[in-house]
Amino acid sequence: MxxxxxxxxxxxxxxxxxxxxxxxxxxxxxxxxxxxxxxxxxxxxxxxxxxxxxxDRTRGWWEDYRDVLPQAFLDGAEAEHHAAYLREVVIHYVPGLLQTADYARSVFGYTNPGLSEEEVALRAEHRMQRRAVIERDNPTPYETVVHEFGLRVHVSDRQASLTQLRFILDKIEARQVTVRVIPVEREHFAGAGASMLYLGGPVPQLDSALRDAPTGARYIDEQPRLEQLRTLFRRVQSASLDPTASRDFIHRVAKEL
Structure with a gap:
């Protein structure tokens, strides 16, 4: 038509x-x-x-950042807000929804050297606001698989890394998130390429995903590609430790700092 x-x-x-x-x-x-x-x-x-x-004419908190942050930041926050569930795979860093403010500022400042301190602060502040989806009274079910490398990399100093790991453990203990860890020595794990955030829609036809790309995050909503990403998540999940073992693993990493 x-x-x-x-x-x-x-x-x-x-x-x-x-x-x-x-x-x-x-x-x-x-x-x-x-x-x-x-x-x-x-x-x-x-x-x-x-x-x-x-x-839905709700004015979300992300609208406060219109014209001061790239549109992709607003779109991502809105998509997370409306998602029925979230599934994420992160290899190189701690997942954004679980980052502390110090950690987020370090990541934004290092990976975007052209940003001013004010711009870095705005991005970190926006990232902290995103945590509303896992901290509200009716939190969105969130499961993430993170590689050991992402837990051990020091984006700032030792104390910031320790605070970051303790923050993740607090979220686990509060039953706000499910975290799975893939140890470095795990066999038969070929990686996941880029980080992936899978956003479950109110019905499966409205699922979507975000993948990291050299030019920025890329939205995916084609059903064949989404099925590939669902399969990829299951494979990565099967290579990870179970949630209890993952929590204990994070405890050990924290003690080693």
Whole structure:
């Protein structure tokens, strides 16, 4: 169906239809249902999930950073906020949702040497705000697999590393997160390439993922690619220690500092 044909079904013009498709303007529940009917979509859970997304006018905390941080920061925080569950694989660093402020500032400052102190501080502050998804009254289920290297690398000094590990242990003890560790000596682990964050949608068709790339994070929502990432997560998960053994492993790393 062409944009013109879809616009006629909505009693709109081509410009309005283009704006709806590009996400620059909102769309009503009535129009979502009309489009679904005309596109011969009969999946009611999917339609209702789309209606809920289209009519949500909540102003999230990330909007405070509009025009001061890149749009990708806002998009990522909003996606996490609405996710039904989160699954993450991180090799080189502590996962962002589990970073302390000192750790985050060190990472941003080192990997982005052109940033001013104010810009580094803003990015770290935004990262701390992201933790709301695992700290709110009804936290989003979050499971992460992190490599031993990511736990041992000192992005700052020894005390900052120790504080970081203790923070992770506190989150584990509070049952706010599930953390699995892959030890360096683990056999049959070929890595996961880049870090991956899998965001479960209200229905499987609305799942998405974020992968690190040289030019920045890349969103993925194509079903064949998502199935590959689900398989990859299961493989990485199977190579990791169970949650209890992982907690004990982190304790040992902390004691060695």
């Amino acid at each position: 062409t944009a013109k044909e879809a616009a006629e079904l909505l009693e709109a013009d081509a410009v309005q239809m283009s704006q709806i498709e590009s996400g620059t303007v909102g769309v009503s529940a009535k129009r979502v249902r009309r489009l679904a009917a005309n596109y011969v979509c009969t999946d009611e859970p999917l339609i209702e999930a789309l209606v809920a997304m289209a009519t």
